[in-house]
Amino acid sequence: MSVPRGAVHAKWIxxxxxxxxxxxxxxxxxxxxxxDPYLLKFFNKRKTYFAHDPLQQCVVGDIVLxxxxxxxxxxxxxxxxxxxxxxxxxxxxxxxxxxQLVKIPLRAQSGSQERRPLQPPGQTRDQQPVQxxxxxxxx
Amino acid sequence: GxxxxxxxxxxxxxFKSSVKVMTVNYNTAGELSEGARKFVFxxxxxxxxxxxxVQIMLFRNMTPSPFLRFYLDNGEQVLVDVEDKTNxxxxxxxxxxxxxxKEMLEKEEREKKKLSHPANFGPKKYNLRExxxxxxxxxxxxxxxxxxxxxxxxxxxxxxxxx
Numbered sequence: 001m002s003v004p005r006g007a008v009h010a011k012w013i014x015x016x017x018x019x020x021x022x023x024x025x026x027x028x029x030x031x032x033x034x035x036d037p038y039l040l041k042f043f044n045k046r047k048t049y050f051a052h053d054p055l056q057q058c059v060v061g062d063i064v065l066x067x068x069x070x071x072x073x074x075x076x077x078x079x080x081x082x083x084x085x086x087x088x089x090x091x092x093x094x095x096x097x098x099x100q101l102v103k104i105p106l107r108a109q110s111g112s113q114e115r116r117p118l119q120p121p122g123q124t125r126d127q128q129p130v131q132x133x134x135x136x137x138x139x
Numbered sequence: 140g141x142x143x144x145x146x147x148x149x150x151x152x153x154f155k156s157s158v159k160v161m162t163v164n165y166n167t168a169g170e171l172s173e174g175a176r177k178f179v180f181x182x183x184x185x186x187x188x189x190x191x192x193v194q195i196m197l198f199r200n201m202t203p204s205p206f207l208r209f210y211l212d213n214g215e216q217v218l219v220d221v222e223d224k225t226n227x228x229x230x231x232x233x234x235x236x237x238x239x240x241k242e243m244l245e246k247e248e249r250e251k252k253k254l255s256h257p258a259n260f261g262p263k264k265y266n267l268r269e270x271x272x273x274x275x276x277x278x279x280x281x282x283x284x285x286x287x288x289x290x291x292x293x294x295x296x297x298x299x300x301x302x
Contacts, residue, residue, distance in 0.1 A: 012159040
């Protein structure tokens with residue numbers, strides 16, 4: 001049931017592109033500062049908008065200016081890409097350096113020290129009772 | 140500090156209706172960005188409080204020099220360089236170029252006042268007073284102080300029947 005709708009409330013918005021997996025559409029996250037009524041502090045409130053991007057020139061992480069379309073393009077798309085303010089890298093986060101897997105040995109190769117032969121249980125090495133260290137207090 | 144209702148309402152930058160988005164690019168370190176940082180910490184809450192429908196976005200450490208950018212309704216963009224300026228200078232400049240003038244604000248207040256008549260009685264949301272009994276010097280509300288005998292309907296009806 002299509003209800004005749006008026007113009008979109010937000011005419012111009014600036015947001016960050018979070019997804020480009022749709023054809024000719026970019027998913028844009030817009031943050032606005034909203035005042036918490038008790039704490040009296042402004043917090044960022046997020047909202048996602050879909051924007052029409054005919055040339056598919058948006059990459060994830062772009063900061064983008066959107067313009068409201070005169071009429072809705074589809075059920076969710078009400079804006080179009082006006083301008084890319086800052087270009088993003090297209091990477092979702094810090095990437096670890098990728099390369100061939102290298103096998104690292106568990107213990108470092110120590111050629112100078114020889115391995116001690118294992119002692120049978122019940123026999124201490126030095127054959128002396130272990131004495132607890134006595135702290136000497138100065139009186 | 141910037142977390143009081145009184146401080147927020149003391150802001151005097153009210154944007155013209157054509158301003159839709161405000162973007163602040165600044166750096167978290169560096170002497171030249173100091174004014175911008177103070178502007179973001181002290182003045183942006185005041186501006187957002189007075190202009191709840193303007194989208195304000197903050198970008199940190201993206202460009203070497205700090206600047207403000209306003210996106211207007213007609214597609215125009217206003218770039219304001221903020222490097223090496225104190226936060227007071229920045230607010231004054233922004234008020235001068237994109238803020239409503241004092242006369243306009245006063246005119247709007249007068250228009251607002253015209254809508255509600257202070258002498259009307261009614262719900263607290265739309266009027267100042269709800270009933271005549273609230274005013275000092277008038278007959279108090281019979282819910283709190285019982286009316287004298289002569290004013291009660293029972294007595295008046297009895298007197299009428301007698302006569």
